Amino acid sequence: QRVTGLPVIRNSRQILESIGLGSHLHPDFSNHGAYGIPINIVNSRTPRYRVAFQYRAESDPGPYPIPAKPKIERGSDRHLILVDSDTCRLYELYSAKRVGTKWTAGSGAIWNLASNALRPVGWTSADAAGLPILPGLVRYDEVARGAILHALRFTAPLTRRAFIYPARHQAGATNDPNAPPMGLRIRLKSSVSLAGFGPQARTILVALRDYGMILADNGSPLYVSGVPDPRWNDDQLHQLARLTAAD
Secondary structure, eight states, rough: OOOSSSSSOHHHHHHHHHHHHHOOOOEESSSSSTSSSOEEEETSSSSEOOETTTTTGGOOOOOOEESOOOOOSSSHHHHHOEEETTEEEEEEEEEEEETTTEEEEEEEEETTTTOOOOOOOOOSSSSSSSSSSGGGBBBBHHHHTTTSSSSSEEEESSSSSSOHHHHHHHOBOOOOOOSOOBTTTTTOOSSSTTTTTOOOHHHHHHHHHHTTTEEEEEESSSSEBBBBTTTOOOHHHHHGGGGGGTT
């Protein structure tokens, strides 16, 4: 749903100050595989694995369809995103690692993409907020069509020990009411001019104005998650840094 008409929370500025008013919007994806969260398309013929979880009590047991050479997010989070095109199921793993012939992960979640059902209250997913990762990613095919019709995923360095809808889980370090809770949605002010932005950057900014972005994990301030793709124009993506949390 579009959120352009929703009222602003009373302590909006204080929350943005907690994130960092001078923090620049940053696309955490690029035209090569070093940045971003890739997506793997699998099917009924893909091998299934039982995954050993660190947070087993809040993880879906699976099995998980993992190809022989899956694309995994680089860096410490090592998110593994798997979409089964035969069953319309989304499988997501956090800190996924292959150990010999077996797989381990911090946590894992399985989603029915034909449903809006959320995790049980208090459960993590492959993300700290207990949300699915894939729906919040910036994807090239959407930008190429000229419109992103959903909220995006972003991170903040300090979060509250709390979560609000649609989040189901928190990983906070403070009880400060001016710190952002997981599930917080922020949006680009309608007064911000989009003149001078290239078409890829502009499409992303229109989505941030109309649908906003949802706080899903701890990380660098205002880092927007997306899928790496060789068709991205990095010069245009870097234009996003013209904007800060004050916008």
